[in-house]
Amino acid sequence: MHAVFLDQHTFSEQVSFTVIEAQVDQFTGYPLTNTEQVLAHCQNAEVVITNKVVLTKEILCQLPKLSLICIAATGTNNVDLLAAKAQGIAVANVSGYSTPSVTQYVFSQILAHFSNISQHHNNVAQGKWQQHHSFCYHGIGSTEIAGKTLAIIGYGALGKSVAKVAQAFGMKVIVAERPKAAKIRDNRVSFTCALKQADIVSLHCPENEDTINLINSESLALMKPTAMLVNTARGAIINNMALVNALKNKQIAYAALDVLDQEPPRPNHPLLQPNIPNLSITAHIAWASFESQQRLLDLVASNIANYKVGKAVNRII
Incomplete structure (x- = not known):
């Protein structure tokens, strides 16, 4: 299973992504992904992790390998949920971490x-x-x-x-x-x-x-x-x-x-x-203690682990 993280630099350097890496065979982390880069960065991924990068219907329709979107946040407005459902793509978010x-x-x-x-x-x-x-x-x-x-x-x-x-x-x-x-x-x-x-x-x-x-x-x-x-x-x-x-x-x-x-x-x-x-x-940092950020990433890893065994935990779709 190949996972990509589209915007790792929305997190502090002090947190660890190893919990996510342990759940997949291949992990690619991008510091940031602009609109023009989204399709290329997601092209070969089965799991896409996004904090704020927008995944539109146009993008999702061009990603036949994609089976799971992990939103590294509580809000889901950056993903076209109807398009994901139509494509049979599971979507999970996280909550309660902050x-x-x-x-x-x-x-x-x-x-x-x-x-x-x-x-x-x-x-x-x-x-x-x-x-x-x-x-x-x-x-x-x-x-x-x-x-x-x-x-x-x-x-x-x-x-x-x-x-x-x-x-x-x-x-x-x-x-x-x-x-x-x-x-x-x-x-x-x-x-x-x-x-x-x-x-x-x-x-x-x-x-x-x-x-x-x-x-x-x-x-x-x-x-x-x-x-x-x-x-x-x-x-x-x-x-x-x-x-x-x-x-x-x-x-x-x-x-x-x-x-x-x-x-x-x-x-x-x-x-x-x-x-x-x-x-x-302050610059939207109330949520972002080091401990809170790590809890969020641990929840993303848990969502991937649950998806692999067929458990619909934190699933939006």
Whole structure:
């Protein structure tokens, strides 16, 4: 069995692909694959592994040897699933690998904001403590997160994990109902009530027609001026200019984003303006602890192993 990995460089150099190599007779890894290279790179493969490389109907129809596509991610929108099914090609994805990593990221951002660690470090670096009259230099101080209200939008595995850690910190956790829901389920509050009550809003919902621009001018206007917004879900859930205006006008206090609607973003992306000090942006790395990446690759290897013995584990098709 010959397997190709189309975009290995979407993973860190510190992780190992040997678990996948052990499942096949021949393994070819490509750092990246552009649109023009896809067909050539896949031509002789029985297993194709892709993180973000798109496999279209046109491509799949020209790959008679291909029997299994392993998506090295949870999302499946980069593969034409109907075409794969028509060609008799099995498709498997992975999920659940990044929960500890994303949860840790959410709280690293929350704690950095409320504890003001970088500012306190700068006070020492600038000599302010050394020149002060007291044993401590308070600077802008810090605020406890115990007692704060965390609103979770999207209550799957990630949302539940974040809620568990929040409760350990002594926070009040509320779970938002879907905005257009006809009925509010037990142990949830309406979307508008969640935004109004929250000191922190953490997004964990998928991107779909109901969630694109979910966080817009109207929803941001419901939030407290002291509130923090954290997005580790998908960039298109937030309306860019609405957030820019809300931050500049101090409509909310702070936002921490790990995702944008375009990745990598263009240099003139509205959220990359240099004059938004109450905004933190990281490069889609919340999922990507070394341990999380290795768990993902181990799951890909497991999907191949299960396919070889006829087990439909993590199968989309």
